[in-house]
Amino acid sequence: xxxxxxxxxxxxxxxxxCTLVSACRFNSTTNNTNNNxxxxxxxxxEDIKEKILCASLKFVPELGWSKDALSAGAQTVGYPGxxxxxxxSGGADLVHYFQVSSNNKLVEILKKLQEDSNPLPPVEFVExxxxxxxxxxxxxxxxxxxxxxxxxxxxxxxxSLATLLTMVDDICYxxxxxxxxxxxxxxxxxIAGVYKATELYLIQDKSAEHEESWRFLNxxxxxxxxxxxxxxxxxxxxxxAKDTALSAFxxxxxxxxxxWNR
Amino acid sequence: MSHYITxxxxxxxxxxxxxxxxxxxxxxxxxxxxxxxxxxxxxxxFGFETVKESEKAxxxxxxxxxxxxxxxxxxxxxxxxxxxxxxxxxxxRLSPTKNTKLLDVAxxxxxxxxxxxxxxxxxxxxxxxxxTVMDINSNMVEVGKIRSEALKFDKSVISWEVGDxxxxxFKDNSFNAYTIAxxxxxxxxxxxxxxxxxxxxxxxxxxxxxxxxHLPNSAAQWVYDQYSFQVIPVLGKLIAGQWQPxxxxxESIRKFPDQKNFGSMIESAGFRSVTYENLTLGVVAxxxxxxx
Numbered sequence: 001x002x003x004x005x006x007x008x009x010x011x012x013x014x015x016x017x018c019t020l021v022s023a024c025r026f027n028s029t030t031n032n033t034n035n036n037x038x039x040x041x042x043x044x045x046e047d048i049k050e051k052i053l054c055a056s057l058k059f060v061p062e063l064g065w066s067k068d069a070l071s072a073g074a075q076t077v078g079y080p081g082x083x084x085x086x087x088x089s090g091g092a093d094l095v096h097y098f099q100v101s102s103n104n105k106l107v108e109i110l111k112k113l114q115e116d117s118n119p120l121p122p123v124e125f126v127e128x129x130x131x132x133x134x135x136x137x138x139x140x141x142x143x144x145x146x147x148x149x150x151x152x153x154x155x156x157x158x159x160s161l162a163t164l165l166t167m168v169d170d171i172c173y174x175x176x177x178x179x180x181x182x183x184x185x186x187x188x189x190x191i192a193g194v195y196k197a198t199e200l201y202l203i204q205d206k207s208a209e210h211e212e213s214w215r216f217l218n219x220x221x222x223x224x225x226x227x228x229x230x231x232x233x234x235x236x237x238x239x240x241a242k243d244t245a246l247s248a249f250x251x252x253x254x255x256x257x258x259x260w261n262r
Numbered sequence: 263m264s265h266y267i268t269x270x271x272x273x274x275x276x277x278x279x280x281x282x283x284x285x286x287x288x289x290x291x292x293x294x295x296x297x298x299x300x301x302x303x304x305x306x307x308f309g310f311e312t313v314k315e316s317e318k319a320x321x322x323x324x325x326x327x328x329x330x331x332x333x334x335x336x337x338x339x340x341x342x343x344x345x346x347x348x349x350x351x352x353x354x355r356l357s358p359t360k361n362t363k364l365l366d367v368a369x370x371x372x373x374x375x376x377x378x379x380x381x382x383x384x385x386x387x388x389x390x391x392x393x394t395v396m397d398i399n400s401n402m403v404e405v406g407k408i409r410s411e412a413l414k415f416d417k418s419v420i421s422w423e424v425g426d427x428x429x430x431x432f433k434d435n436s437f438n439a440y441t442i443a444x445x446x447x448x449x450x451x452x453x454x455x456x457x458x459x460x461x462x463x464x465x466x467x468x469x470x471x472x473x474x475x476h477l478p479n480s481a482a483q484w485v486y487d488q489y490s491f492q493v494i495p496v497l498g499k500l501i502a503g504q505w506q507p508x509x510x511x512x513e514s515i516r517k518f519p520d521q522k523n524f525g526s527m528i529e530s531a532g533f534r535s536v537t538y539e540n541l542t543l544g545v546v547a548x549x550x551x552x553x554x
Contacts (some may be wrong), residue, residue, distance in 0.1 A: 045534050048554050071359040080438035080465025081359030084551060086535055176318075 049086055051077050053097040057140075060098075064143045065091035066149055068192045092156045095147045099163040106167065110174035125175040127221050130195050131214060133167065134202055137212065144203050158256050165252065168192045185230065185245040194220045290526055294401055306450055309513030318450045319398075324506045326399045326448075332372055333405065340494050340508075348546050349443060351410070352472045353377045355539070355548055356439060357385075364393040365462060367427045367455075368445020370402025372409055375420055377478050394437070396423040428454040435464040443472040447518045456531035463553045469532075473495070473524075474515040475540065475547035482543050490515070511516040543547035 022061060057072025063069040067090045071081035087093035109132050113125065137144055151160035168191045177187055202213040218248055229242045298356060304315045313321060313553065329336065337345045353374070358381060366374045375393045380482055382391045397403050403422050410518050425431045427442070440459045459469050477483040490512040497509030520526065521538045524547075528536045533551030540547050 041534070043552060067357055068359075074466065075361075080360055080363075080464065082356065082439050082468045083358070083552065084469050085356065085550060088537070139288060214387040 019192070021161055050097075051247055052079065052086070053094060054101075057098060059144055060094070060140050060253075063146050065094050067091065071092060089156070091146075092153070092159070096159050096163065097161070098140075098147075099151075099167075102133065102165050103163060104168065105136065105173075106133050107170050110170060114174050119176075122175045122231075123221060125226055126171055126191060127217060129171040129175070130217055130221075131196070134198060134217075135212070137199065137202070141203060148165065148199075148203075161252055162256055164192055164196070168195065173259070175224050182242045183244055185249050186231075186241065189245060189248060190224045190228065194224055202231075208220065290339055291549065307517045309510040309517070312512075315450055322448045325400060325510055327401050328504055329502060329507045333402070334373075336498065336502050336508070339497050340491065344542065345510050348472060348541050349373055349377055351511065351541060352441070352443060352470065352548055353381050355550065356386065356468065356470055358382050358391065360387045360389040360391065362387075362393075362439055363437045364439045364441060364451075365398045365430075365431075365432070366395045367440065367442045367459075368397055368448070369395045369441070372404050372406035372420075374412070374443050375406070376413060378534065379415055379419060392419050392421075394421050394423060396425050396427070396493055398424065398426055400424045408531035428458060430458045431463050432462045434461050437462050438464050438467040439467045440467065441472070442470075444474070446471055447514050450526060452519075452524075453531065456528060456533075460532045460553055461495060465553055467552045467553045469528065469549075469553070471524075471528075471549040472546060473549070474518065475524075475544050475545040476520040478540075479543060480489075486545060521549075524549060 018213045042246065051252045052074045054073075055076045056069045058076075059072040061067040063072060069086050070084035070087055070090065070093075074083040075081055084090070106129065110129055113120065113128065119125070140147070156224060165188065171191060172184075172187050177184070177189070194217065198213060201216045202210060205213045205216075207213070267461065305312050306315045306318050307313070308318050308321050309345045326333075341348075342469075356378075358378060360382075362378075364378055364383065366373075366378070369375055372395055376396045378393050379391075382388050395403070395406060397406070401423055407422055410417075421430065427518075428447070428451055440463055442455075442459075446452060446455060463469065477486055493506045494512050495505050498511075502508075518524070521544070525536050525538055527552045528549055531551075532553065534554045536549070536551040538547050538549045
């Protein structure tokens, strides 16, 4: 149970764009500035950064997830090109911003779906959610392999895992998953796997309107449902699956640096 | 130069003379350091000496007037060539783009300016880039101008000024990048220099400073101290024929605030998103801030 609450709290933290800043920062030593104004200052900085990142996304299809896109974005909002130095990891910060803001957009869509008068069954809900989220990637499809490559670099892995876990957690939550047992992990890891597999399929999909990808997504979810049924019907297998899920989760947790045994 | 040294070094008499000179310089330094300056005027440090604020600028000027000719050779000798790598990393962190108007303060011999011009050329961002090199010392600027001509840089993209970093002869918001490499340590009022940097930068402009700093690892600091105090002044005497400027150099490094304190000074001047990065265990640090 405590694992669940902690995971939730991490999820909330990741929503705030403050996580974009990873470099060492100084606490102002001038003691007369109270906490309120420091917060305001930080908010001011964050707003500017968000404005630049948002403007930079338009240049991604042309310039890629790069410093060039960031400096082009900075120039469109009236700052000089060298302002790209605000983002220490360059392209990785831009990808992270895109992931976080897309996740936030997805939550809005999911909320609306959930409030619908005749709610979808969970599997269809998950399929629709994955599709909505992947649609957000489509405009950047030409440069998406680059984004995947950037986010697979060791220093960026914690961020990319965290955004993925946040996303699948949102999907599960709004699909109506309120489990507090190991199914909680199984579902999230399962959906993360399906989502990532479809994403890889999508980047080499040449079919019209990416129909093949959506069919691929549908088939993978069917497989997942079958697997889930199989596991829950067999006691021995379920113990093994639980262990696997637990160890996978602990690994992910350690990579993210969340050790609550301290 | 190296030929000159080796031929001199093979002569035992030269060593005896040198030793005597070194001893004399050491005694002089000790005596100097122990004299205290009193008066109503505010005092500041010049290396380990305490001097009147009005005197520091003059003293620093003398130091650089004397070393201008040998400045680049000495940099290579003292840092074993690593200062080139530091400056390359410094420019890489700035990553200038199109339309960059750079002000390089204390950039006398043009090391940063030439790297800047090469960087924008190699990354194909030359369009509308310009660098203004400013130094308080005309001797250093002269060396830079000669080097610039020898390296055949276009005169329209580089301009040279003699001026004071505490009182820049430029209008507000006239640059979008400000660099100061191994210079801020020598000024009398660091806060004034930072305020002036903030003034001439336009919103979004970046302040970057490359400067000797302090090593967080005390064992490494000890090794570094030994090298600084035992080797560098001797090198200065051997290669440039001067002890005092290099004694000043290592002393002024010790007097300069550490990474965190200098960072808060930059913040106090109004810069935001202030960060620093240590190079070579903290022998030098790159500080960066933005006017937002």
